Amino acid sequence: MDTGGREDRVCGGFKVQGKNVKMERRMVSRALDELSPYDVWGLQECMRCGICRYACPFWLDSQETTDIPAWRTYEVNKIYSMYYTGYGNVARLLRLRRVKSSEFLKWRESSYNCTACGACTDVSPLEIPNWYTAILLRRMLHLAGMNLEEVEEWANNTKKIGNPFGVSAEQWEETAKSAGITINEKADILYVPSALEAKDGEILQQVANTISATGEKFTASSEVSDIGYYSYLAGDFETARQHFSKILEVAKKVEAKKIVVSDGAGLFFLRWQAPKTLGHKVDIPVYHLTETIYDAYKQGKVKIEVADFKEQITVHDSEFMSKLGGVEKPPRELMKASIFNFREPKFPPSSHNLFTCGHHLELIKEKSETVKRARAYSIKQLASWGESVVTFDPNCLLSMRNGIRDSQGIKNAYYYTNILEKGIKR
Amino acid sequence: MLPVIFAIDASLGSDSLYWWGLNVIFPLGLLIFVFGAIYRISRYFLGRRVPSPALAGFGTQFKEGVSAIPTPFGAAAKRDPFIIVETIFWHIFMLGVVVIVGIHILAWNYIFGQIFSVSNPLWFLFKISTPEQFTSAYQLGLLGSNSYSHGGILNPLGAWNSAEVSTSTFDPWSFLAVLVNGTVMGLLAMAGILGYLITRIMDDVTGHKRLSSSGDYVFLILLAAIVITGLAAMYDFQIPYLGIPNQANWYGLHIALVGAFIGYVPFSKGWHMFGYYIGKGMRGYGYGRKRR
Numbered sequence: 001m002d003t004g005g006r007e008d009r010v011c012g013g014f015k016v017q018g019k020n021v022k023m024e025r026r027m028v029s030r031a032l033d034e035l036s037p038y039d040v041w042g043l044q045e046c047m048r049c050g051i052c053r054y055a056c057p058f059w060l061d062s063q064e065t066t067d068i069p070a071w072r073t074y075e076v077n078k079i080y081s082m083y084y085t086g087y088g089n090v091a092r093l094l095r096l097r098r099v100k101s102s103e104f105l106k107w108r109e110s111s112y113n114c115t116a117c118g119a120c121t122d123v124s125p126l127e128i129p130n131w132y133t134a135i136l137l138r139r140m141l142h143l144a145g146m147n148l149e150e151v152e153e154w155a156n157n158t159k160k161i162g163n164p165f166g167v168s169a170e171q172w173e174e175t176a177k178s179a180g181i182t183i184n185e186k187a188d189i190l191y192v193p194s195a196l197e198a199k200d201g202e203i204l205q206q207v208a209n210t211i212s213a214t215g216e217k218f219t220a221s222s223e224v225s226d227i228g229y230y231s232y233l234a235g236d237f238e239t240a241r242q243h244f245s246k247i248l249e250v251a252k253k254v255e256a257k258k259i260v261v262s263d264g265a266g267l268f269f270l271r272w273q274a275p276k277t278l279g280h281k282v283d284i285p286v287y288h289l290t291e292t293i294y295d296a297y298k299q300g301k302v303k304i305e306v307a308d309f310k311e312q313i314t315v316h317d318s319e320f321m322s323k324l325g326g327v328e329k330p331p332r333e334l335m336k337a338s339i340f341n342f343r344e345p346k347f348p349p350s351s352h353n354l355f356t357c358g359h360h361l362e363l364i365k366e367k368s369e370t371v372k373r374a375r376a377y378s379i380k381q382l383a384s385w386g387e388s389v390v391t392f393d394p395n396c397l398l399s400m401r402n403g404i405r406d407s408q409g410i411k412n413a414y415y416y417t418n419i420l421e422k423g424i425k426r
Numbered sequence: 427m428l429p430v431i432f433a434i435d436a437s438l439g440s441d442s443l444y445w446w447g448l449n450v451i452f453p454l455g456l457l458i459f460v461f462g463a464i465y466r467i468s469r470y471f472l473g474r475r476v477p478s479p480a481l482a483g484f485g486t487q488f489k490e491g492v493s494a495i496p497t498p499f500g501a502a503a504k505r506d507p508f509i510i511v512e513t514i515f516w517h518i519f520m521l522g523v524v525v526i527v528g529i530h531i532l533a534w535n536y537i538f539g540q541i542f543s544v545s546n547p548l549w550f551l552f553k554i555s556t557p558e559q560f561t562s563a564y565q566l567g568l569l570g571s572n573s574y575s576h577g578g579i580l581n582p583l584g585a586w587n588s589a590e591v592s593t594s595t596f597d598p599w600s601f602l603a604v605l606v607n608g609t610v611m612g613l614l615a616m617a618g619i620l621g622y623l624i625t626r627i628m629d630d631v632t633g634h635k636r637l638s639s640s641g642d643y644v645f646l647i648l649l650a651a652i653v654i655t656g657l658a659a660m661y662d663f664q665i666p667y668l669g670i671p672n673q674a675n676w677y678g679l680h681i682a683l684v685g686a687f688i689g690y691v692p693f694s695k696g697w698h699m700f701g702y703y704i705g706k707g708m709r710g711y712g713y714g715r716k717r718r
Contacts, residue, residue: 034473035474037471037473037474039469039474040469040470040471040473040474040705041470041701041704041705044466044469044470044701045698045701046693047698047699048637048638048695049509050509050629050635050637051498051501051502051506051509054501054502054504054505054506055501055636063634065633065635065636065637068635068637070637071637074637080473082468084473085469085473086465087693090490122494122497123497123501124498125497125498125702126698126702126705127494127603127705127706143510179647263612328632352501355537361691397709
């Protein structure tokens with residue numbers, strides 16, 4: 001199994017000793033084992049002007065220092081500098097620079113008051129990757145054994161059975177087959193669902209019908225019922241690497257020419273984060289379903305007709321697919337073509353002005369109250385454009401549905417496959 | 427220390443601060459800056475653990491880099507307009523002071539001329555520069571026929587004779603010179619830097635944005651000291667027992683602080699004056715920057 005040359009070895013750790021935290025070099029080295037020059041640049045250059053906070057609903061809600069995205073970068077930079085810079089090493093040895101235990105304990109709260117949406121990076125004058133430093137803090141919590149239990153379960157389940165929510169290969173295969181998805185066959189397209197999608201037969205059926213309309217042969221794998229990003233978001237990069245590698249191996253096995261995902265976050269992680277964390281290029285191209293359909297639509301292979309949805313529908317763009325992943329046009333254009341009363345948001349899909357939803361944090365019970373308050377910013381914004389919302393990521397769908405449950409301002413939430421399946425014609 | 431002082435023929439006279447500032451601290455600051463800059467840039471690559479291929483071409487990066495400039499202003503405009511005022515006061519007016527105030531042009535013209543062996547490399551700035559400080563330094567004797575009495579290995583101020591100065595004191599700003607001069611711009615820049623200092627202290631004390639390190643304060647205080655000593659040199663602030671001639675020492679202190687600042691830049695947040703542009707170049711390495 002290719003883990004990018006990084007072994008899953010046990011090392012020292014973070015130890016709370018009195019008022020301070022003792023860190024072993026090996027632990028720090030392992031925690032920061034996939035920094036790129038851009039990341040190092042980002043850690044070092046943050047001016048701490050604090051403008052990033054205005055794009056973050058978590059800070060807007062709490063107004064706490066520890067919820068400022070730059071605070072997380074400050075913390076990671078402190079650790080980075082203590083072990084990787086000349087004066088930082090000296091300052092550490094002279095005990096002028098250290099991490100206090102009270103500070104360390106705040107990481108647990110702070111790193112999960114962030115969906116890693118990337119708005120803070122977009123708004124930053126220096127474009128500091130604060131979203132990534134939140135994940136690095138989670139990684140240190142994971143390595144220190146102080147991570148949130150529910151989140152650790154995602155990583156453990158992925159490691160043991162390949163699915164963060166405990167869906168077994170047999171269960172997945174059954175759901176996929178009943179949704180009309182062929183399994184383990186040779187095909188041009190390998191379809192990889194995310195864990196939330198793999199549980200939902202309805203979504204799988206919509207995906208199957210949509211891809212079928214393009215006339216391309218596709219398959220899924222009984223071994224892959226998740227993309228692997230839940231482990232990554234839990235800070236367990238080793239498990240995520242193993243999972244990303246497994247997907248690439250399976251793609252080779254079925255002789256796929258491309259991988260298609262239907263989850264916005266999945267696209268970002270498999271297309272952009274997998275090559276980075278694995279430390280090598282991914283040979284096979286990765287597409288989001290909307291990209292594949294949009295290409296087919298542009299080439300005249302399929303037609304998009306107006307689907308039978310009469311209400312005012314706006315879009316909640318996927319934070320990961322659009323803001324971080326760069327896919328802007330296909331999702332919105334397809335929705336424009338298939339929704340009768342489409343209400344386009346005021347801002348482009350990758351704009352920092354679009355607030356994040358609760359995304360994967362919706363799955364963490366411990367965070368439910370915080371997430372509810374932060375989610376309100378996104379829903380209020382969306383409700384000003386339309387009465388219902390379409391999403392491109394199952395985590396976003398869950399968040400919108402929770403918003404409806406909490407009566408935060410929208411009437412209905414749809415997954416884009418639901419609309420696309422009805423609008424697409426051969 | 428004494429042998430060094432004798433070896434370099436250091437000035438121990440009443441205006442020794444000027445000599446030390448100009449001939450020792452300032453060039454030392456430049457030297458530290460060069461090594462510091464190499465160290466800082468190399469850290470991006472030495473500290474990295476995985477290679478990261480560029481994902482967008484130069485054209486995309488440039489376009490996005492430019493279009494991203496107003497973004498933070500837009501975000502701050504609604505919720506923190508004061509930071510924009512501070513930023514404009516500090517950056518625009520300080521840049522103005524350095525670029526168009528005559529004595530700075532003289533200094534940089536001389537230093538760059540020496541470094542690159544080019545005569546008057548900043549000739550194009552002469553005619554747009556403000557004349558205020560020419561006069562001040564000229565009257566003091568730092569410029570003009572007897573200027574070499576203060577000179578040393580760099581001696582930018584003494585490099586100009588009175589004839590050159592007199593041809594460069596043309597004032598293109600007309601009545602605008604009431605505003606476009608070193609004093610007013612220096613004071614506005616000072617207002618910006620004080621704004622930064624006060625808001626940082628307030629944020630730290632109230633806990634709204636407790637993100638400061640001691641280096642942040644050192645950096646801001648150093649900047650404030652540079653502006654204050656610059657104004658002090660121009661107006662010859664009188665402080666008893668500081669030495670005679672007092673004004674030369676103010677210039678010396680000002681130049682020494684600038685030297686210290688330049689040397690400190692690669693190790694401080696001051697690096698963002700370069701890092702900002704390097705960051706725009708790094709955009710292509712960001713995820714998914716190739717928009718579709």
